[in-house]
Structure formats: C-alpha cells, structure tokens
Amino acid sequence: MKRKDFHALWIIAAVIGIFPWAAGGNQYFISLLVFLALNAITALGLSLLMGYAGQISLGHAAFLGIGAYSSGVLTTQYALHPLAAFVFGIFLSAGIAFLVGRPTLRLKGHYMAVATLGFGEIVFIVFNELSPFTGGPSGLSNIPPLSFWGFPLEGISFLYLVWAVFFLLLIFSLNLVNSRVGRALRAVHGSELAAGAMGVDASQAKLQVFVLSAVYASISGSLYAHFLAFISPNAFGLMFSILLLMMVVIGGTQTVWGGFLGAAILTLLPEYLRGLEDFEVLAYGAILLSVLLFMPQGVLEGVRRIASGRKERGAR
Amino acid sequence: MKADILVIEGLEKSFGGLCAIGGLNLIVREGQIKSVIGPNGAGKTTLFNLITGILPPTKGQFLFLGNRLNGLKSHEIARLGISRTFQNVELFAHMTALENVMLGRHSRSSAGIVRAGFRFAGMQREERESRDRALDELGFMGLAEKAEWDALSLPLGEQKVLEIARALATEPKLILLDEPAAGLNPRETAKLSETIRQIRNRGITVILVEHDMSLVMDVSDEVAVLNYGRKIAEGPPREIQRNREVIAAYLGEEANGA
Numbered sequence: 155m156k157r158k159d160f161h162a163l164w165i166i167a168a169v170i171g172i173f174p175w176a177a178g179g180n181q182y183f184i185s186l187l188v189f190l191a192l193n194a195i196t197a198l199g200l201s202l203l204m205g206y207a208g209q210i211s212l213g214h215a216a217f218l219g220i221g222a223y224s225s226g227v228l229t230t231q232y233a234l235h236p237l238a239a240f241v242f243g244i245f246l247s248a249g250i251a252f253l254v255g256r257p258t259l260r261l262k263g264h265y266m267a268v269a270t271l272g273f274g275e276i277v278f279i280v281f282n283e284l285s286p287f288t289g290g291p292s293g294l295s296n297i298p299p300l301s302f303w304g305f306p307l308e309g310i311s312f313l314y315l316v317w318a319v320f321f322l323l324l325i326f327s328l329n330l331v332n333s334r335v336g337r338a339l340r341a342v343h344g345s346e347l348a349a350g351a352m353g354v355d356a357s358q359a360k361l362q363v364f365v366l367s368a369v370y371a372s373i374s375g376s377l378y379a380h381f382l383a384f385i386s387p388n389a390f391g392l393m394f395s396i397l398l399l400m401m402v403v404i405g406g407t408q409t410v411w412g413g414f415l416g417a418a419i420l421t422l423l424p425e426y427l428r429g430l431e432d433f434e435v436l437a438y439g440a441i442l443l444s445v446l447l448f449m450p451q452g453v454l455e456g457v458r459r460i461a462s463g464r465k466e467r468g469a470r
Numbered sequence: 471m472k473a474d475i476l477v478i479e480g481l482e483k484s485f486g487g488l489c490a491i492g493g494l495n496l497i498v499r500e501g502q503i504k505s506v507i508g509p510n511g512a513g514k515t516t517l518f519n520l521i522t523g524i525l526p527p528t529k530g531q532f533l534f535l536g537n538r539l540n541g542l543k544s545h546e547i548a549r550l551g552i553s554r555t556f557q558n559v560e561l562f563a564h565m566t567a568l569e570n571v572m573l574g575r576h577s578r579s580s581a582g583i584v585r586a587g588f589r590f591a592g593m594q595r596e597e598r599e600s601r602d603r604a605l606d607e608l609g610f611m612g613l614a615e616k617a618e619w620d621a622l623s624l625p626l627g628e629q630k631v632l633e634i635a636r637a638l639a640t641e642p643k644l645i646l647l648d649e650p651a652a653g654l655n656p657r658e659t660a661k662l663s664e665t666i667r668q669i670r671n672r673g674i675t676v677i678l679v680e681h682d683m684s685l686v687m688d689v690s691d692e693v694a695v696l697n698y699g700r701k702i703a704e705g706p707p708r709e710i711q712r713n714r715e716v717i718a719a720y721l722g723e724e725a726n727g728a
Contacts, residue, residue: 326587326588327587329587329589333581333587333589333597334593334597335581337572337576338576340562340564340569341562344565345560348556348560348562349562349573350523350543350548351522351548351553351554351637352548352576353577354573356545
C-alpha cells in the first residue's frame with residue numbers, strides 16, 4: 155500500500171467514524187452509509203476483475219445473492235450461527251465462481267461476459283423456483299441480525315462493522331495490486347504473449363481474481379441479508395449486475411479506488427436527486443452520460459487530470 | 471563436446487495450406503551462441519513461437535535438456551528455463567522499467583493472493599529479493615538509471631535492451647533473441663554483440679534470430695540458414711558466408727545456374 159492510499163483511507167475512516175454522531179443517529183443516513191459500504195465492497199472486487207484482469211462480469215449480483223441466500227436460508231431454516239452461514243456463503247460463491255470461470259477464462263475475448271450473463275439468469279431463476287428454501291418470488295424474511303456472543307449488531311454498530319469489513323478488503327486489495335500477483339495481472343493486461351513467456355499463467359491469474367471478486371460480492375450479500383432482515387430475488391437480478399458494472403466504469407478502473415468512488419456516486423446520487431421528483435431519472439441519466447462522454451476514463455482519472463492541468467497552468 | 475540443450479526433430483508447422491516450417495532438425499549445444507538466419511518469411515519467428523509454446527507444432531518434437539516440450543504451455547516452458555525477447559517489442563504498458571524486469575522473477579517467486587493481500591513477512595522478503603535481482607539485471611544491461619522510467623517512454627533501442635533484461639531475470643538456461651538489433655544504431659549494435667557474449671559467459675545458451683549479418687557473423691559459434699521453412703545450410707559463420715545456396719537465397723539467384 156502506498157502513502158497516498160493510506161492518507162485517503164484515514165480521511166474516509168474519520169468521516170465515517172464521526173458522521174453517525176454528527177447526524178444524531180439518523181436512521182436514514184445510517185442506512186445510506188451501510189448501502190454505500192455494501193456496494194463499495196462488491197465494486198471493489200469488480201474493479202479488480204475489470205481493471206486488472208480485463209474481464210467483464212454481467213452476473214455479479216448473483217454472487218451477492220448466493221451470499222445473501224446462504225446467510226438467509228441457513229440462519230432461518232437451519233438455525234445455523236450467522237457467522238457459519240457467512241463462511242458457507244463465501245465458500246459456495248468461490249466454488250461456483252471457480253466452476254463458471256475455469257472454462258470461460260481459458261478463452262480469449264469476452265466469453266466471460268456472456269457466461270456470467272447466463273449464469274446470473276440461472277441463479278435468479280433458482281432463487282425464484284426453490285421456494286421451499288428461498289421463499290420464491292415473495293422472498294425470505296425474519297433473517298436474524300448478525301450477532302457476536304449474543305450481542306446483536308444493529309444500527310450504528312452494524313454501520314461500523316460494514317465499513318470495517320470494507321476497509322479490510324480495501325487494504326487487502328491495495329496490497330494485492332502492489333504485489334507479485336498484481337504485477338502479473340497488469341502484465342497480462344499489457345501483453346498476454348510476453349506475460350506467458352515470463353512464466354505467468356494468464357488464465358489462472360484471471361481465474362483467481364474472478365473467484366476473489368465473487369467472494370467480495372458474497373460477503374456484501376451476507377451483510378445485506380442481515381441488515382435488511384429480508385431478501386427477495388429481484389434485488390439480485392441483471393439490473394443490479396449492470397448497476398455494479400456502472401459503478402466501476404463511472405469511478406474508473408485504473409485503481410481500486412475507482413470502484414469505491416463509483417459506488418459512492420451511484421448510491422448517493424439518486425438520493426440527492428430525489429428532490430427533482432419527475433425529473434429524477436432524466437437528471438440521473440444525463441449525469442451518467444456526461445461522465446462517460448467527458449471522462450471516459452472514469453471520474454477519478456477525470457478529476458485527477460483536471461487537477462494536474464490546473465496545477466500546470468498555475469505554475470506558469 | 472558439450473551436451474545438447476535443445477534438440478528439434480522433424481519439426482513441421484503449417485498454417486492452413488501454407489507450410490511455414492517443413493521437416494526441420496536442429497541441435498543447439500550448451501553454451502553456444504547459435505544464429506538462425508534467412509530471408510523474410512523463412513520461418514524464424516515461427517520457430518521461436520513454436521519453441522516457447524505460443525504456437526503448437528503440426529508435427530515433430532522438441533527436447534529441452536531431455537524433456538519433451540510438446541504440449542506444454544508457454545508459462546510452463548518459461549519455468550523450465552527458456553526465455554525470449556520479441557521482434558516487435560512486447561513490454562508491459564503502464565509499468566516502470568523495473569516492474570517490467572521484476573515480472574521476469576514471476577516464476578522464481580511464489581506469493582499468491584492470500585500471502586500478497588495480507589503482506590505476510592515472507593512475501594516482503596521475496597519482494598525485496600525480486601527487486602534486487604531486477605536491479606542487478608538492469609545494471610547488467612546498462613539501464614540502472616532508467617529503473618523508474620515508464621517502460622514505453624524509453625527510446626526503442628533501450629526498450630529492446632530492457633526486454634533482454636526482463637528475459638534474463640527469469641534465470642534462463644536458454645535465451646531466444648528475436649532480432650535484437652533491429653532499430654538499433656551502429657554504436658548500440660556494437661554494444662549488443664558484447665552483451666550477447668557476456669550473456670553466454672554467464673552460462674546461458676543463446677539462440678539469435680537476426681538480419682544484421684555483421685552482428686551474426688561476429689558473435690555466432692554456429693549459424694543455421696532457413697529458407698521457406700527448410701534448413702538449407704548449417705555451420706560456422708565462415709563457411710556460411712561462402713555457401714552458394716545461402717548466397718542464392720539472399721540474392722535471389724538460381725542456385726544451380728552457376
């Protein structure tokens with residue numbers, strides 16, 4: 155992890171630490187920040203997959219769903235400890251990601267996007283049809299809160315937990331990017347031919363990142379299920395997969411911070427635009443479109459360029 | 471006589487109906503500098519792509535120190551100790567010169583996702599070793615001061631040299647240099663021939679594909695000449711220079727006309 159990353163991390167941690175108290179424990183703001191962190195966790199994994207493995211997943215909401223339903227079904231119907239269900243979800247997601255990724259990542263090109271699109275639909279159908287376990291389209295309710303030694307995490311304490319998990323995964327990702335593994339991934343992105351000749355197994359490297367990103371999504375999904383206490387298949391459909399993809403594209407794929415920034419923008423923007431009422435969707439679309447038109451590298455890189463351009467002009 | 475490091479037997483490669491290499495036998499001995507020359511389209515780069523597993527051969531086999539290379543993927547071949555450079559420079563964009571060379575250490579290090587993500591102690595030591603070794607190779611190739619430069623911002627001549635440093639970082643037993651002198655000025659080329667000898671002196675066998683004949687004749691122990699995918703001559707540089715068939719292939723004369 156680099157010094158700049160460290161500073162950014164501290165600033166965000168300080169804001170999150172103070173915010174709930176400054177907002178007077180306002181339930182609305184707390185949920186907003188929880189959703190922001192949940193989206194950021196998934197976007198973080200996706201930004202590793204897109205920025206470093208150069209692959210697009212159109213089915214990441216399905217991994218979120220696998221995590222959420224593992225937690226939901228196992229805790230409500232089998233009375234399993236939430237933590238055990240949580241770990242089960244992680245292994246299930248990782249295993250499924252391995253099975254989906256192994257054949258598709260051997261092929262060059264965007265087979266992964268097509269495969270994950272189909273996979274997402276299959277999972278969506280399974281959630282709907284396995285109603286004895288999942289409750290079908292009407293969903294699964296009464297999921298118990300996450301608790302440690304009989305001490306349930308709700309409200310502000312849950313907010314802190316979600317952000318702690320996000321920070322942990324962010325540090326993990328930053329370490330990974332600046333390591334042998336991250337270098338190998340960037341190399342594959344730059345020249346798969348040369349990376350192979352230097353001993354990098356490109357398909358294995360991509361597969362590892364795909365599995366990792368599925369694990370991130372699963373973690374986010376489990377936390378989501380415990381936070382809302384209710385899940386239904388609609389939350390894990392194609393639309394949400396695309397929204398997650400948008401977060402990474404809007405934020406930028408050059409660094410893992412792009413995923414965080416995109417998650418923040420796409421989580422907070424609709425809330426901010428709510429005052430526009432009928433024009434909300436219009437404004438939302440216009441903003442996203444102009445970001446893509448004027449900052450095709452994403453907001454992070456766009457702002458960085460504007461800032462460095464201003465500095466150069468100022469120096470003259 | 472030294473042992474054979476690479477033995478190529480009955481190698482054939484065709485792309486559709488086009489035969490790029492037909493019935494090639496080639497032996498490279500340990501510690502040799504062996505050049506493969508021939509007119510454009512003779513199959514030289516194809517030969518390198520076959521040896522390094524980028525392309526599968528249609529027929530024939532490779533033995534590297536007695537091990538069959540057929541069917542191995544290029545990363546597995548790299549791990550066995552064959553490294554290469556590319557005719558059209560294939561450096562990694564958005565990475566510094568040092569990071570490019572550190573990538574050469576990939577197969578000689580082992581940190582996986584978990585160790586790298588949690589930054590365990592062993593991983594940091596390994597990272598330092600990779601860095602030191604990469605700096606050594608940059609120094610060996612005379613690029614020490616450019617370590618932090620973005621690889622693609624270097625002039626072409628230095629990019630080619632950087633590729634050699636990256637290949638050396640893999641600790642190869644055999645290195646394949648694909649037209650290392652293309653795009654180099656005469657001074658850089660003279661330095662290159664010195665470098666190639668130094669690489670051999672480190673105990674690394676060299677196979678050189680090159681169009682610059684003065685370089686080839688200067689450094690090679692042995693030269694093999696390909697034309698239309700077939701070996702038309704093989705021997706010490708002096709003999710090759712006098713070989714009539716070789717001259718014909720290059721100048722386009724009728725070989726049996728004289």
